[in-house]
Amino acid sequence: MCQNPSSVPDPNPSPSASPGPSRNPDRNPSPGAEERCRGDLKKQALVEDLARRLSSGDAAVRVQAARDVRRFARASVKSRSAFAVASIVHPLIAMLPSPDHDAREAALLALLNLAVRNEGNKDKIVKSGALPHLVELLRSGKNGLRDLATAAVLTLSASAPNKPTIATSGAVPLLVQILTAGSIQGRVDAVTALYNLSSCEDTSNFILPSEAVKPLLTLLKDCKRYSKFAEKATGLLEILSRTEEGRNLISEFDGGILMLVETIEEGSLLSAEYAAGVLLSFCSSCREKCRELILKEGPIPGLMLLTAEGTKKARERAHNLLELLRDDSKKKRVASKDLEILVYDIATRVDGPVKAAVTAKRIMEDMVRRDKELTFTKLHPRRCQ
Template identity: 65%
Template structure:
C-alpha cells in the first residue's frame, strides 16, 4: 500500500481538515472549477472541429450553435481562433450540412456580441458569405443574409461589407427572397448606409420597386418604413433612381401617404425623395405630386415634422406653388383647416387656418419679391483704372 512519506506537508485529498470552510473560498473554488470546465469544453470542440472526420466537424459545429444560442458566456468563451477559424473554413465546403451548420454556429456566436462580430469578419468569413449570398440554395442565401445583417450591426464592419460585393446580392434577396429574407436585406442595406463613409454604398436601381412595394404594404410609422424610405432617398440622388421611383405605378402615392402617416424619420426621408424628384425636373414631377394630393401632408409637416422635414416641406411647397392650380389651392385650404382643428380645436380652427394661409402667402410673396429684386439688380461695372 502507498504510504505518504511526509503526511504533515501533503494532506490527504479525501480528508476535510477544515470542518467549517470559508464560504467565499468555496465560491472561488466553484468558480475556478467552472472556468476549467469551460476551457475543457472549448478545447474539446476545437479539437473536434479540426478533426478529419466530416461528420464529427458538423456535429461539433451544431454543438457550438446550441451552446452559443443559449448562453452569453458561451458566446464569449467560444470566440477564439481555435473555434472560429475551423468554422469559417467549413463555409466553402461542398457538403450542404457542413456549410449550414458552420454558418448557424457563426451567426449565433455573433448575435448580441460586438467583439464576436468583429472576430468573425477578421477570421476571413466575409468572402465566403458573399459566395453564399449567390448560392442556388435559397435556405443558404437567406441564412447568409441573416449573418450579413448581424455582422453589419457593428459600425467597424460596415465599410468592409459595403465594399465586399455583397450589395447586389442583397438587392436580389430584396427582389425575390422570402418576406423574412427581404426584411433582413433591407435592414442590412440600411445598416451599411449609416457607416461613416456612406458614399461607399451604391444601390442598384433595381432596389426601387421592391422597396416601394414593401413600403406600400407596411405601417408607415414603423421602423421598417424608416429604413425603406432612407434607402429610397439614397436612390433618389441619381437620375436612374428617380426614374425608377416615379415609373412604378403608385410609387409617388406611396411616398405621399408616408408623408401623411409616417414617423418623424420616415416622413423626413419621404419628403426628401419628393423634393429630389421635383428639384431635378419641376415640369415632369410637379403635376404628378399635386395629382396625388400631397399638399395637406406637406402643410402638416411644416408644423409637426423635424426641423429638417419642415425645411424640406416648405421648399417643396414653394416649388409646387410656382405652378398653382385650383386643386392645389383647395387642398391648401382643407389642410390648413385640418391642422388648425388639431392644434387649437374646432372652435378656433377657422381663425387659425386663416392665419396659417396668411403666413404661407406672405412667405411666398417675400420669396417672389426677393427673386424679382435679384433679377432687377443693376449691373455695376468695375471701376476703370486711368
C-alpha cells in the same frame, strides 16, 4: 489555474487573532468566487474540447461540434464572448465552403449566434475572413443557405467598422437580387442589411443599384406605412431618388408617387422624412415635369401636417417642397381663406380642437416668415452668401 487559497498556510500566524472569517478575500474566498472559478475552468475545458472536435478529420464530428457551439452561444452574452476565440471561429469559417450542406448550415448558424448582440464578435468574424465565403453563398447558396448567409451579412453589417468592408465586398448587388427573387424572410433581411450599409461614413463605399427601385416599392406597397420596415425601404428609395434613373423608375412604377404621399401622411416620423426627401428630389431636379405629377396625388395636407409635427429635417423638407409645389400664376393660386381653412383642419388633427387656433396661427406665421426669407434671398442673393 484556480487554486483554493485557504489551503495555503499562513506564514505569520497571529496567536492573538480572534477567531472568525478573515477580511482578506485571498485567504478565505467566498463560495461565489470558488463557484465562478470552477465555472471558468469548466468553460475553458469546454472551449478546448469544441476546438479539438472542430478540427477533427471526421465530418460528422465537426458538424456536431458546430451545432454545440450554436447551442452554447445562445445561452448568454457571456457565453458568446467565451466561445468566440480563434480556435473556434477559424474552423467554423473553414466549413463555409464545404460541399456538405449540413456542414455549411451548422457553421453559419454557429457564427450567427456568436455574432448576435456582440459587436466585438461581429468584427472578429469579419476580420477572420468569413465575408468572401458569405458573399459566395449569397451568389450560389441553395436550400435555405442563401437566407442564412443574408441573415449573417445583416448581423455583421450592424457593426460600424464592418460596413465599409461589406459595402465594397460585392455583397450589395447580390442583396438587391435577393430583394427580387428571395424568400420573404430573405427580402426583409436584405432590406435591413442594405439600410445598415447605407450609413457608411464614406458614402462613396455604398453604391445602390437602380434595380432596387421596383422591389423596394413592391415591398413598401405590401407593408404598413408606419412600420420599421417601411422606414428602411423609404430610406433606400431616398438614396435612389438622387439619380435621374432612380427618379424615372420611381415615377414609372404604378402608384409609386401615391405611396410616398401616403407615407408622409401615415408613416412614422422617419418614414415621412425620407418620403419628403424623395419628392423633394423630384421637384428640385425638374419642377415643371414633376410638380403636376406630385400634386395630383394630393400631398398638401400631409406636407402641412409634417411642417407642424415632423422631425427638424422633415419640417425643412416639407417647407421647401411646399414652396416648389406652389403655382405662381394668380389664377391657380390657392386663396388665402382656403389656405387658412386647410391649416386649421391640420392643426385640429395635430393638437385637437381646443388648441387648434393657436397651432394654426403658429403654422401660418411660420409660413409667412419663411416666405419673406425666400423673397429676401431672391432679391439680395449676395447678402445671403
